[in-house]
Amino acid sequence: MAFCTGCSLLCDDIEVDFQGGKIKKTMNLCRKGHAHYDSLGVDRLAPAVDGSSVGIDEAVSAAAEVLAGAENVLLFGWGNSTLAAQGAGVKLAKKLGCVIDDPSSYSQGLITEKILAGDFPTCTFDDVRNFADVSIYWGDDPSSSHPRHMSRFSYFPRGEKRQRGYEEDREAIVIDVRKSPTAQIAADGFFKILPGGDGEFMEALMATLGGKIPKVEDKKKMLNLGTKLRKAKFGVIFTGPGLAHSLGGDLAGFASLVGRLNELTRFSVIPSLSDYNSRGFNQTLFDKTGHVNGVSFKNGVDHGPEFGIAKYLDACDAVMVVGSDPAAVLPGTLAKKLAKVPMVAVNSFKNLTTDIAKVTVPTAVAGLEVGGSALRADGLRVEFDAFVESDYLPDVEVVERMMEAV
Numbered sequence: 001m002a003f004c005t006g007c008s009l010l011c012d013d014i015e016v017d018f019q020g021g022k023i024k025k026t027m028n029l030c031r032k033g034h035a036h037y038d039s040l041g042v043d044r045l046a047p048a049v050d051g052s053s054v055g056i057d058e059a060v061s062a063a064a065e066v067l068a069g070a071e072n073v074l075l076f077g078w079g080n081s082t083l084a085a086q087g088a089g090v091k092l093a094k095k096l097g098c099v100i101d102d103p104s105s106y107s108q109g110l111i112t113e114k115i116l117a118g119d120f121p122t123c124t125f126d127d128v129r130n131f132a133d134v135s136i137y138w139g140d141d142p143s144s145s146h147p148r149h150m151s152r153f154s155y156f157p158r159g160e161k162r163q164r165g166y167e168e169d170r171e172a173i174v175i176d177v178r179k180s181p182t183a184q185i186a187a188d189g190f191f192k193i194l195p196g197g198d199g200e201f202m203e204a205l206m207a208t209l210g211g212k213i214p215k216v217e218d219k220k221k222m223l224n225l226g227t228k229l230r231k232a233k234f235g236v237i238f239t240g241p242g243l244a245h246s247l248g249g250d251l252a253g254f255a256s257l258v259g260r261l262n263e264l265t266r267f268s269v270i271p272s273l274s275d276y277n278s279r280g281f282n283q284t285l286f287d288k289t290g291h292v293n294g295v296s297f298k299n300g301v302d303h304g305p306e307f308g309i310a311k312y313l314d315a316c317d318a319v320m321v322v323g324s325d326p327a328a329v330l331p332g333t334l335a336k337k338l339a340k341v342p343m344v345a346v347n348s349f350k351n352l353t354t355d356i357a358k359v360t361v362p363t364a365v366a367g368l369e370v371g372g373s374a375l376r377a378d379g380l381r382v383e384f385d386a387f388v389e390s391d392y393l394p395d396v397e398v399v400e401r402m403m404e405a406v
């Protein structure tokens with residue numbers, strides 16, 4: 001069996017006949033995973049300094065020079081990196097006495113931190129497949145972002161206590177601002193909310209669960225939802241970026257709802273994370289510092305929103321982005337700020353961030369060209385082997401070489 005690092009489901013049941021850099025035949029690979037395998041020969045990053053090609057050793061030295069010559073360094077990204085590289089990244093941040101952060105500082109970091117701290121109950125995807133009868137996708141569209149989520153785990157499959165599958169045994173509830181592909185599957189279980197209306201929806205749901213008449217237009221539908229949730233035997237809330245962005249830094253309403261649901265029955269929370277090892281970075285940093293992102297090692301361990309990329313770009317004078325593409329996802333104003341900071345980009349592929357970097361350092365694609373380990377979005381640790389031979393360096397080796405050079 002081969003492995004797919006195309007998203008944080010980390011599917012381990014892939015059968016693929018891969019010859020000459022092309023897929024000849026495959027089983028179980030979704031369209032996103034297919035593209036991930038096909039990308040091995042496309043848009044690969046080359047070692048370069050100021051746009052000129054150099055050897056890998058020269059690129060690593062130039063990268064170390066950028067980092068060592070700066071006062072306020074930000075090490076950012078890490079979602080598409082192995083656990084070993086993430087661990088080395090935290091050590092490098094300590095050695096440089098700098099800030100380390102990942103995209104969760106502007107997305108689902110608070111939710112993940114609550115899970116890791118034991119404040120939100122959670123479970124594994126395998127528990128979901130075997131036991132879950134109600135899945136809530138909140139600001140989350142796994143049909144698009146994690147194409148096998150519903151078929152492997154959360155809606156369509158049969159499971160130990162869910163032998164009748166989605167036809168009779170499972171409910172899908174989608175709370176979103178648009179009728180996404182996941183919402184189309186949920187059909188009547190779709191609740192459309194206005195952008196930023198998540199807090200209001202939570203209040204109405206809390207009122208319903210408390211036996212009150214909710215202040216919403218379709219009272220009957222909300223009361224039915226309350227009944228379904230109360231009767232659930234094993235519920236799960238999959239949180240997506242839509243929910244995180246809407247709530248900003250205020251999780252109080254969501255925490256109350258999760259608490260109330262768990263007074264009535266059992267409800268777990270699992271964040272839908274995009275990069276294959278986003279959870280791994282959050283866990284690695286949490287184990288070392290008690291925080292999942294935005295940590296400064298300048299004076300011991302400091303943490304706060306000022307050390308998240310959105311704010312720290314104003315203070316930093318060098319940034320290294322590893323396994324990530326913030327230039328593509330940050331708001332335009334922040335992306336412009338990022339473009340002005342001397343940058344090292346470590347990645348397997350070219351992207352908008354590598355295009356604006358001063359130094360680029362290529363790496364092998366984890367799970368395909370090099371083995372390693374990672375945490376699935378539900379926290380399960382998985383190990384994977386190389387699938388094809390490659391001359392690219394493993395990401396951990398690149399980070400360790402930089403550590404020696406700075």
Ligand code: SF4
Pocket residue numbers: 004005006007008009010011028029030031032033034036146147148149
């Ligand atoms: S769902 Fe994700 S991990 Fe699974 S095959 Fe698709 S891209 Fe790969």
